Amino acid sequence: MKRARRTPTGAPVARRNATRRRPTRPAAPAAIIISSVLVLVLAGIAIFVVPPIHRAVFGSGVASGQEVRVTIPDGSGGDTIAGILVGAHVIEDPKDYYAAVTALGAEQSIKSGSYQFTTGQDAESVVRQLMEGPNVSGLKVTVPEGLTVSETAAKVQDALGVSADDFIAQAKASTYAADYPFLDGVAHDGYDTLEGFLCPKTYTFEKTPTVDTVIRAMLDQYAKEYAALDFSGAESLIKSRYGLDMSDYQILIMASIVEREGLTDEQRLNVASTFYNRMRDGMALQSDATLMYETGGEVTASDIQTIESPYNTYKNSGLTPTPVCSPSKNSLKAALAPADTNYLYFYITSDKAVFSETYDGHLAAIGENSQ
Incomplete structure (x- = not known):
């Protein structure tokens, strides 16, 4: 759905890239070669000439x-x-x-x-x-809630000097499943990712860590904080209330979508309830948050209609194949124990949150609050 539109909504990043064979390229025309040389010359001027001239005229400040x-x-x-x-x-x-x-x-x-x-x-x-x-001793990196693997990798590189590309390449569930039982079965149907499991927290390292050290610290934190929650009891509750069979991993996926949609803990309880109600009734989630994971930016009406992806929950029913971010502990708790409501729609902006049981009520809420 969408915040401030027709159904639930959320936020961003991390596309899956298909590997394609590149055709052999013809030799570059002379004009292109000359242009490339010119670019390199200008780059050299930018690095070695511009700074001294700027300092001479203006000073460093x-x-x-x-x-x-x-x-x-x-x-x-x-x-x-x-x-x-x-x-x-x-x-x-x-x-x-x-x-x-x-x-x-x-x-x-x-x-x-x-x-x-x-x-x-x-x-x-x-x-x-x-x-x-x-x-610098005691190197720190703060990983906020709601980041994707790619966004986490960028944070780690900026703070610790660990290559973001190496981090993304290493962040595979199959690499760590033998040491972390909660990853068993996560790699499936072509999806092999630690999306959702890189626990939000501030981490401290005595010296520049390896990629493996950073990832294991995050998985250890997940095991400590998240895997200790009562998933079994939650799955029984969801089955009895909504008639849905949910696995631990599916609840994590739900929590990641809730994280991207709700802005407060109270909203997240109701967002989770709304999504479970829609799944119970065979309705698509219609979440911008899931499609934004595919597009990496704001979702347009054209995206909704044309993008063929399992992350397009306007075109596909049920959950996405993986989480769309690492959720906060409170978002996970909302997915484990949602509010007991009959909501099927919500309208959320930075200062408004209206949940509705009917589509007409939803349209009325949009009309009343979008003036």
Whole structure:
């Protein structure tokens, strides 16, 4: 459905990409080659010429000696590292960075991770620290509720310097099922993901962790906080109230949709009830939240009509094949023990929440609250 439209609604990200064989490309025309060379020349000007000119005319605008923290992601090249350091005003000229790297023979010795530097620092001292490794202890990453695997990977890379691409590639249920029983059977029908299981929390690591270390910390937290909940009792309640047979994984999927739809804990209890009622009555969920997982952005009327995907719950009945985010504990509790209502529709905005038992009532709520 939609918030502020016709049925329930939600939010974002993470597409599945099909692997396709690329046709052999013909040789690039001379004009394209010249254009590419021009782009590289302009990029070089942007990195090595523009900053010094800008400083000479305007100054850096940042006082020296201020403490700043920067993170160098895994696999970063020289231009990326220089750009990060210049952007944080640790050094002011990328040429100084490259000169220091050459002078110290540091080309193959730079380590990824989080560092504490000061603005206006001597380039050689910066490079020496990058060779020694991260100097920030107790590295932290905060993973909010409602993030997808891809969004979590980006947070981890920004905070810890762990490659987002490596994180996404590693975040497969089959990789961890042997050590975490709640993942048994999650990899199915071409879907092999930890979506929904990367527990929201602030995590602290003594040093730059590996991808595996980060993922295991999140799964350990899920086991501690979520898997201890009474899924069995909830499944009995849902069966008796709605006539639905739900597995632990299906309840997690429901919780992820509820997370994206409701804005408060009270709303989430009613959103969960609405969705269970619709499933009981054989109605499609009609949730923007599930389709936004496919599109990565706002859902249009055209998307609803044309996108053929199991995440399009306007075209398909029942739940999606995987969660659409990692839900909060309260969203999971709402999916485990929803409010007992007859609601079939809801209209939720930032300051309005109206639940209705009939479509006419739903239309009236939209009319009254969308002026």
